[in-house]
Amino acid sequence: MQRYSVFSLLGNALTGNRNWERAWRDPDPKPEYDVIVIGGGGHGLSTAYYLAKEHGVRKVALLEKGYLGGGNVGRNTTIVRSNYMIPGNTEFYELSLKLWEELSRDLNYNVMFSQRGQVSLATSPAQMEAYSRRGNVMRMNGIDAELLDREQLMKLLPYLDYSPSARYRLHGGMIQQRAGTARHDAVAWGYARGASNRGVDLIQQCEVLGFLREGDRIVGVETTKGPIRAKKVAMAVAGSTTTLAEKAGLELPIESHLLQAFVTEPLKPMIHHVISFATAHFYISQSDKGGLVLGGDLDGYNSYAQRGNLPVVDEVLTIAKALIPSLSRLRVLRHWAGVMDMSMDGSPIIDISPIPGLYINCGWCYGGFKATPASGFTFAHTIARDEPHPCNAKLRLDRFRRGYQIDERGAGPVPGWH
Amino acid sequence: MLRINCPHCGERDHSEFAYGGDATIKYPSLDNADQEAWFRAVFIRKNPRGKHSELWQHVGGCREWLVVERDTLTHEIFSVTSARVLAEGGQ
Numbered sequence: 001m002q003r004y005s006v007f008s009l010l011g012n013a014l015t016g017n018r019n020w021e022r023a024w025r026d027p028d029p030k031p032e033y034d035v036i037v038i039g040g041g042g043h044g045l046s047t048a049y050y051l052a053k054e055h056g057v058r059k060v061a062l063l064e065k066g067y068l069g070g071g072n073v074g075r076n077t078t079i080v081r082s083n084y085m086i087p088g089n090t091e092f093y094e095l096s097l098k099l100w101e102e103l104s105r106d107l108n109y110n111v112m113f114s115q116r117g118q119v120s121l122a123t124s125p126a127q128m129e130a131y132s133r134r135g136n137v138m139r140m141n142g143i144d145a146e147l148l149d150r151e152q153l154m155k156l157l158p159y160l161d162y163s164p165s166a167r168y169r170l171h172g173g174m175i176q177q178r179a180g181t182a183r184h185d186a187v188a189w190g191y192a193r194g195a196s197n198r199g200v201d202l203i204q205q206c207e208v209l210g211f212l213r214e215g216d217r218i219v220g221v222e223t224t225k226g227p228i229r230a231k232k233v234a235m236a237v238a239g240s241t242t243t244l245a246e247k248a249g250l251e252l253p254i255e256s257h258l259l260q261a262f263v264t265e266p267l268k269p270m271i272h273h274v275i276s277f278a279t280a281h282f283y284i285s286q287s288d289k290g291g292l293v294l295g296g297d298l299d300g301y302n303s304y305a306q307r308g309n310l311p312v313v314d315e316v317l318t319i320a321k322a323l324i325p326s327l328s329r330l331r332v333l334r335h336w337a338g339v340m341d342m343s344m345d346g347s348p349i350i351d352i353s354p355i356p357g358l359y360i361n362c363g364w365c366y367g368g369f370k371a372t373p374a375s376g377f378t379f380a381h382t383i384a385r386d387e388p389h390p391c392n393a394k395l396r397l398d399r400f401r402r403g404y405q406i407d408e409r410g411a412g413p414v415p416g417w418h
Numbered sequence: 419m420l421r422i423n424c425p426h427c428g429e430r431d432h433s434e435f436a437y438g439g440d441a442t443i444k445y446p447s448l449d450n451a452d453q454e455a456w457f458r459a460v461f462i463r464k465n466p467r468g469k470h471s472e473l474w475q476h477v478g479g480c481r482e483w484l485v486v487e488r489d490t491l492t493h494e495i496f497s498v499t500s501a502r503v504l505a506e507g508g509q
Contacts, residue, residue: 242465253461255439256490301420301437304467304491310419311433344461400461401453413460416437 001197004108023189024068024196029203029228033059035383036221036230038208038244040064042073042184042369043361044236045191045202046376047383049107052198054377055384060200061230063223065207069188072238075338076369077261077293079274079285081118081179083145085137088394088406089347093367094143095391096374097178103373109190111182112288118179118274119148119157121323122171127279131174138176148173159270159324167322168279179274181285187372210247211358218248218357234359234383236375239304239339241362248355253344253400254363255415258299260308262316262335264327266290271324282319291333294320298340298416308337340365345405346418350379350392359383360397365418422486423498427479438473440464441485441501467491473501 002008002021012020034057037048044062051057064070080100082093104111122128128147135145149172154162160170196202203225212220212227220229237244245252267290274285284294296316299309313335321328343349343363348371353360361379364371378392388396399405411417420432440463446455464470470490475483483501488494 243467251462253463255463255465256467301432301488302439302465302470302472302490303493305493309432311431344463401457414439415463416439 023193024202027201027203029061029063029201029206029223029225030059032220032229033061033201034230035060035232035234036228037062038221038233038235039071039237040066040068040192040202040204041071041236041238042069042188042191042372043238043364043375043379045069045188045195046372047234047236047361047379048200048202048376049191049195049198050376050380051384052195052200055380057384058199060195061228062195062200062202063206063208063221063228064202064204065224067204068192068202069185072338072340072368073184073188073372075261075336076184077283077285077295078181078184078287078369079118079179079283080113080182080370081176081274082143082370083118083120083134083138083174083176083179084408085134086406086408089408090138090141090143092374092378092391092395093370094141095377096371099373099377100182101178103182103187103190107190107194109186109193111186111190113180113182114288115178115180116273116285117175117177118276119153119173119175120276120278121153121160121173123168123279125171128171131172135174144176144178146175146177148175157273157275159326161323161325168277175273181274181287183288184369191376208244216356218355232357232359232383234361234379236361236379238341238362238364238368239306241341245360245362248353248358250353250355250358250360252349252360252362252397255302255342256304257301257340257342257416258303258305258308258337259295259340259366260299260312260316260335260337261293261295262313262332263287264292264294264330265333267292267330277319277323280319282316282323284320284324292327292330298342299337300416304339306337306339308335342415342418344400344413344415345407346409346411346415347406348375348395349397350375350382350395351388351397352382352386353397365415420488420493420495422474422484422495424476424479424482424484425498425500426482427476430476430479432474434476434478435474435484436477438475438483441471441473469496
């Protein structure tokens with residue numbers, strides 16, 4: 001494996017960049033593996049990587065029906081944070097943030113992790129109280145959080161509308177300084193390269209059509225490249241969770257919804273933080289290329305269409321303009337939609353499934369990107385050891401049946417409200 | 419924009435309606451103590467990639483609850499019926 005360093009950069013620059021190695025191998029599938037991971041997105045790739053790195057599982061295949069990183073890992077707004085309050089989520093997302101902080105070094109791949117700080121805006125005294133409670137819970141768990149009053153907010157984010165006629169009266173907010181953004185494609189490619197270098201077979205253009213069984217047990221998959229056997233089969237397939245799980249005979253507490261995001265034409269540096277606005281469900285940050293990246297609510301009804309609908313475009317851009325009036329003449333370059341697994345309590349599921357041999361990772365709602373490292377880390381642990389890691393011990397499937405939902409937003413069993 | 423043909427008000431933009439989710443869920447009766455039945459009614463959803471039977475309420479119009487049959491992939495709408503009429507066994 002060719003390591004990336006200042007010397008490899010110089011050496012390749014001096015030879016006209018003709019000698020770079022491929023980032024990952026492109027093998028044909030073998031007839032049998034220890035573990036098959038279905039899904040070549042962020043979570044599948046990180047799972048395969050940590051299976052090989054942390055647990056020494058030698059024969060791992062990752063199957064992707066399209067191309068690596070072609071799903072939701074390329075369709076998000078790249079925000080990374082760990083400002084969660086409910087037990088189960090708190091330790092999980094903080095593990096993730098700690099892995100993010102070391103990720104570029106660990107992968108020898110620059111994922112452009114930028115801890116620019118994430119500000120949650122409050123529009124009422126009640127919301128300020130809620131943020132002070134949340135911040136206190138975070139700090140008691142060793143996670144950083146600071147409260148901002150209105151004056152501090154005006155100094156930090158001077159471009160928001162603080163005028164007497166402002167649509168939203170801003171009372172203050174909460175900032176997590178260690179939060180930020182990362183380059184989503186680099187995350188997928190870095191994990192792919194790291195996994196491939198540790199012996200994982202990354203097999204693209206290989207769709208899983210069904211499961212191979214012996215009695216109750218799943219012992220492999222039927223694919224467009226033929227049957228492949230495995231001791232364990234793990235799924236991390238986001239928008240295809242329900243349809244694939246059905247083929248295994250598994251019903252899940254999930255609905256598929258669309259989440260849209262938008263990018264504007266590039267600007268000089270203007271928005272230095274990630275800004276979240278829970279009052280109207282809106283978030284915005286500026287990419288390293290200068291485009292403003294923004295998004296809002298779900299489209300609101302079940303959909304697998306991967307393209308959004310106009311009412312949400314109208315709503316998100318209206319909120320953007322109300323909060324930051326100077327954006328009013330900015331053009332949107334493109335917008336897209338990803339199919340979200342909306343779970344019935346708004347929190348993810350990483351678990352051993354009730355079907356022997358099958359492991360599930362799904363239900364990421366809005367939060368999949370920031371979870372990428374911890375999702376792979378804890379899922380790999382669950383697969384290799386046949387028991388959950390302490391950080392996903394509460395993210396189990398049977399929590400719905402037992403009445404231990406992790407309902408961060410307190411919205412009840414209505415996926416579209418989370 | 420989806421266009422939903424309300425049986426009372428005619429064809430309107432879906433932004434006039436509120437989404438109510440899976441219309442096939444039958445809640446157990448309140449005196450039913452079967453945990454499994456309640457678990458399934460509260461948490462398990464059909465979520466098909468294709469034809470889906472779902473509830474919409476025309477909040478910006480007649481306020482009637484409707485059962486809409488819609489394709490979740492193409493957004494084609496096959497039928498719109500009053501939920502009350504369906505519940506009473508009519509068509």
